[in-house]
Amino acid sequence: MTLLQQALAKGEFTVTAEVAPPKGTDTSEMMENAEFLRDKVHAVNVTDQQSSVMRLGSLASCRLLKEAGFEPVFQLTTRDRNRIALQSDLLSASALGIENVLCLTGDHVSLGDHPQAKPVFELDSVSLLMTAKRLQGGVDLAGNELEGKPTFHLGAVVTPGYEPMELQLLKMERKIKAGAQFFQTQAVYDPELFRRFMEGASDLGVPVMLGFVLLKSAGMARYMNKNVAGVSVPDWIIDEMKKTDDKVATSIKIVVRIIRQMREMCQGLHLMTLGWERHVPAILQEAGINI
Amino acid sequence: MIITKAKPFSEILRSLEGEETIFLVGCSECATVCKTGGEEEVVAMKAHLEQEGKVVSGWVILDPGCNLLEAKKEFRKAKEEIARADSLLVMSCGGGVQIAQEASGKVVHPASNTLFLGTVKRFGHFQEYCSMCGECVLDLTGGLCPATRCPKGLLNGPCGGAKDGKCEVNPDNDCVWIEIYDRLKEIGRLKEFLASPVQVHDYSVNTKPASLVLERNKNRRDNQ
Numbered sequence: 001m002t003l004l005q006q007a008l009a010k011g012e013f014t015v016t017a018e019v020a021p022p023k024g025t026d027t028s029e030m031m032e033n034a035e036f037l038r039d040k041v042h043a044v045n046v047t048d049q050q051s052s053v054m055r056l057g058s059l060a061s062c063r064l065l066k067e068a069g070f071e072p073v074f075q076l077t078t079r080d081r082n083r084i085a086l087q088s089d090l091l092s093a094s095a096l097g098i099e100n101v102l103c104l105t106g107d108h109v110s111l112g113d114h115p116q117a118k119p120v121f122e123l124d125s126v127s128l129l130m131t132a133k134r135l136q137g138g139v140d141l142a143g144n145e146l147e148g149k150p151t152f153h154l155g156a157v158v159t160p161g162y163e164p165m166e167l168q169l170l171k172m173e174r175k176i177k178a179g180a181q182f183f184q185t186q187a188v189y190d191p192e193l194f195r196r197f198m199e200g201a202s203d204l205g206v207p208v209m210l211g212f213v214l215l216k217s218a219g220m221a222r223y224m225n226k227n228v229a230g231v232s233v234p235d236w237i238i239d240e241m242k243k244t245d246d247k248v249a250t251s252i253k254i255v256v257r258i259i260r261q262m263r264e265m266c267q268g269l270h271l272m273t274l275g276w277e278r279h280v281p282a283i284l285q286e287a288g289i290n291i
Numbered sequence: 292m293i294i295t296k297a298k299p300f301s302e303i304l305r306s307l308e309g310e311e312t313i314f315l316v317g318c319s320e321c322a323t324v325c326k327t328g329g330e331e332e333v334v335a336m337k338a339h340l341e342q343e344g345k346v347v348s349g350w351v352i353l354d355p356g357c358n359l360l361e362a363k364k365e366f367r368k369a370k371e372e373i374a375r376a377d378s379l380l381v382m383s384c385g386g387g388v389q390i391a392q393e394a395s396g397k398v399v400h401p402a403s404n405t406l407f408l409g410t411v412k413r414f415g416h417f418q419e420y421c422s423m424c425g426e427c428v429l430d431l432t433g434g435l436c437p438a439t440r441c442p443k444g445l446l447n448g449p450c451g452g453a454k455d456g457k458c459e460v461n462p463d464n465d466c467v468w469i470e471i472y473d474r475l476k477e478i479g480r481l482k483e484f485l486a487s488p489v490q491v492h493d494y495s496v497n498t499k500p501a502s503l504v505l506e507r508n509k510n511r512r513d514n515q
Binding site: 079083105107108110111119121122123124125126127130141157158159162163164167168170171173174177178186229230 | 444453454
């Protein structure tokens with residue numbers, strides 16, 4: 001059982017944050033960013049070429065983090081790999097001792113830095129979860145038996161701010177049936193919306209970790225409102241970020257206030273830090289979250 | 292129908308470099324509707340090529356351009372014009388270009404790019420509704436194809452990316468999964484979708500090149 005799985009099973013308020021592999025082979029910044037998270041979070045998510053930008057692989061980065069004493073969450077998208085490669089990477093992850101896997105469809109290639117690439121999407125998040133679960137049972141997607149079964153703790157994502165919300169909840173249910181054991185959400189800034197979402201989600205009986213993107217400026221908040229689906233940053237946050245002289249302090253104050261309002265509604269917190277990993281200790285301390 | 296788009300004339304001219312006499316082949320079906328290879332476009336192409344100093348030995352509109360027997364029959368009628376030509380410029384889909392080569396044995400050049408299997412929404416407005424996956428799921432998805440109308444081809448429900456009901460990849464398009472959801476609710480089939488097993492497409496049915504011989508024809512061939 002992974003540390004993340006244990007914490008969620010025990011009902012602890014569980015914390016994850018993400019780091020991004022570099023564009024290239026210099027992993028020093030990724031490893032430095034991870035150091036800020038040491039002993040502050042239960043596990044560290046490693047993104048899989050997020051926004052369809054080609055980068056160092058998530059699996060190799062997970063292994064480097066594991067060697068440095070972190071518990072990684074391997075993010076795996078179906079965008080770039082067919083079912084042979086996906087299953088092979090899942091087996092590789094388990095053989096390398098990486099068992100937390102966040103199963104995602106992934107952004108479309110047209111949004112990234114190689115828009116000429118063939119979008120694979122042969123499986124999607126639901127069928128990837130189902131595939132990983134089958135591998136755990138010792139059988140691959142084609143029905144062949146494995147020599148040695150992998151072990152996974154399978155996660156998935158959900159977008160609470162999606163309209164219509166019921167459709168996201170139906171997809172969430174489908175993911176759970178396929179094998180999802182925990183969820184990390186897309187960023188939510190509206191406690192009322194999150195309460196409504198959790199009313200539907202808590203019946204499904206799977207732990208939900210509230211997702212949060214650290215806001216670095218009013219401009220970034222406005223950009224997210226315009227361009228990131230399912231994310232809505234309320235005006236009061238944008239106003240506070242606009243007025244402040246100390247963006248870091250204000251951003252931390254905002255996130256702490258929101259975490260306090262929402263932590264009772266869910267089982268954990270997932271911080272998408274986008275390079276602001278160094279502020280995670282202060283955020284968690286002020287929010288009173290000790291792991 | 293097969294949707295084609297004319298290549299830029301400059302690209303066509305480059306492909307004809309070093310060739311003097313050209314025979315033109317059009318198609319009475321899809322390429323006529325797409326305005327890439329009907330009589331109007333073939334006659335205009337003849338004039339353009341002649342302006343550039345080429346000789347057009349003749350032209351034919353096949354009915355349709357993708358039928359080998361039809362091409363052989365029509366090419367026999369135009370035997371001399373084709374024999375005189377250095378090459379054939381084929382103004383139809385890629386299927387038509389290859390059929391023209393097979394039927395004539397001549398060098399062929401495509402005048403169009405072949406884009407997709409399209410429906411006709413209104414005159415001159417074509418939309419891809421079907422990607423010929425070989426495992427139709429329309430019964431389960433309320434008559435709207437997610438394999439084609441979702442850019443990721445998601446078969447098990449929407450991504451989280453739709454904004455105001457629009458697709459994140461192309462905001463001009465409605466998210467087909469929201470349309471499927473609305474439609475399934477409307478016809479009372481949402482439960483069937485939810486109860487359905489995880490959908491995984493079997494790509495072995497798409498091994499290229501695909502072919503199909505009708506049973507009747509197979510029997511006839513086997514009896515010969």
